[in-house]
Amino acid sequence: MNRKIKLIWDFRGPVAAKTAEHHEIHLKEYIILEKLPLNITGFNILNEMHAIAFMVVEEAQMIAVRDALKPHRGEVYE
Numbered sequence: 001m002n003r004k005i006k007l008i009w010d011f012r013g014p015v016a017a018k019t020a021e022h023h024e025i026h027l028k029e030y031i032i033l034e035k036l037p038l039n040i041t042g043f044n045i046l047n048e049m050h051a052i053a054f055m056v057v058e059e060a061q062m063i064a065v066r067d068a069l070k071p072h073r074g075e076v077y078e
Contacts, residue, residue, distance in 0.1 A: 007069070008073050037058060
């Protein structure tokens with residue numbers, strides 16, 4: 001079984017929500033460009049000063065995507 005990994009980018013400050021929302025657009029573009037098998041992305045507003053953008057990749061692609069896009073953190077996606 002191939003695990004799925006959620007790669008996360010943190011954005012902080014008064015424009016965090018807009019930045020995370022915009023970053024998701026670029027993540028979707030990257031998925032199309034690289035022909036990745038999963039198309040799971042999103043952004044969440046955690047509070048008025050902290051938001052995240054994320055994408056989910058298969059564990060086999062995680063290292064290549066991590067090195068290319070430099071997420072701040074990751075976790076197993078369930």
